[in-house]
Amino acid sequence: MPNDQRPETNDYSIIGKSVAMIDAAEKTTGSGKYADDLSLRGMSPASLRSPKRLPKRRSS
Amino acid sequence: MKKELIELRVNGLLHELAIEPSALLLDVLRRDLGLTGSKRGCDDSSCGACTVLVDGTPMLACTLLAFSCEGQEITTVEGISEHGSLTAIQKAYGDWGGAQCGYCTPGFMITVKHLLSVNPDPTEEEIRAALSSNLCRCTGYTQMYQAIKAAIEAEKKGMATAK
Numbered sequence: 001m002p003n004d005q006r007p008e009t010n011d012y013s014i015i016g017k018s019v020a021m022i023d024a025a026e027k028t029t030g031s032g033k034y035a036d037d038l039s040l041r042g043m044s045p046a047s048l049r050s051p052k053r054l055p056k057r058r059s060s
Numbered sequence: 061m062k063k064e065l066i067e068l069r070v071n072g073l074l075h076e077l078a079i080e081p082s083a084l085l086l087d088v089l090r091r092d093l094g095l096t097g098s099k100r101g102c103d104d105s106s107c108g109a110c111t112v113l114v115d116g117t118p119m120l121a122c123t124l125l126a127f128s129c130e131g132q133e134i135t136t137v138e139g140i141s142e143h144g145s146l147t148a149i150q151k152a153y154g155d156w157g158g159a160q161c162g163y164c165t166p167g168f169m170i171t172v173k174h175l176l177s178v179n180p181d182p183t184e185e186e187i188r189a190a191l192s193s194n195l196c197r198c199t200g201y202t203q204m205y206q207a208i209k210a211a212i213e214a215e216k217k218g219m220a221t222a223k
Contacts (some may be wrong), residue, residue, distance in 0.1 A: 007129075020063070020154065020155075021154050021157065021159070023162070024107055024153060024154030024159055025146060025154060026162075027153075027159040027162030028137075028146065028150035028153045028154065028162075028165055028166075028169055029097070029138070029141055029146070029150060030095075030096070030097020030098070030136070030137035030138050030165075030166040030169075031139065032101070032162060033096065034074070034163060036096075036097075036099075036100065037090070037096035040183045048156075052193065
């Protein structure tokens, strides 16, 4: 859309404004926790085991 | 495997740890020291999410034995903030949307910190070359280049004001 046809954004509270990312600091300092970063009391490690051979598949 | 004692200097603090000689630096940082900022991305030294500084050189902690770092200064993302406040690059990443999901960001922070320490005023090409050691699966590279350039400008202005 050409600039002169854009609606005035002054009336809006968010559109047209630069909004701060609320979690940026956690991401850039490494303090944010992802699933792999969590450690809970009594937590056990688990892993998936797949069969060495897969059953024959019938083509139907 | 029998554990052995090691002294590791991380972010300026000396830690005495009992670890297996085969322990990887990334596991020691994350598991033994609780420094989970360094991420395990690919686990085969392709992605750079685990990048830390060892005596000022960016290294991939996922394929580095912790024992090989004894006596060296290790810096993780937790150690790059200055006096508890965000560095120019950390602030610029927030302002320019340089971090999307954020999982690769700690590795990028280390890479950029190293780039700016050896080359305070890099060209666009030099920034791109430096960042080629890290992968971002959100593919937000353009915002990162903008953030880095903004941080360099901010540093220059800051230095000008200080004079």
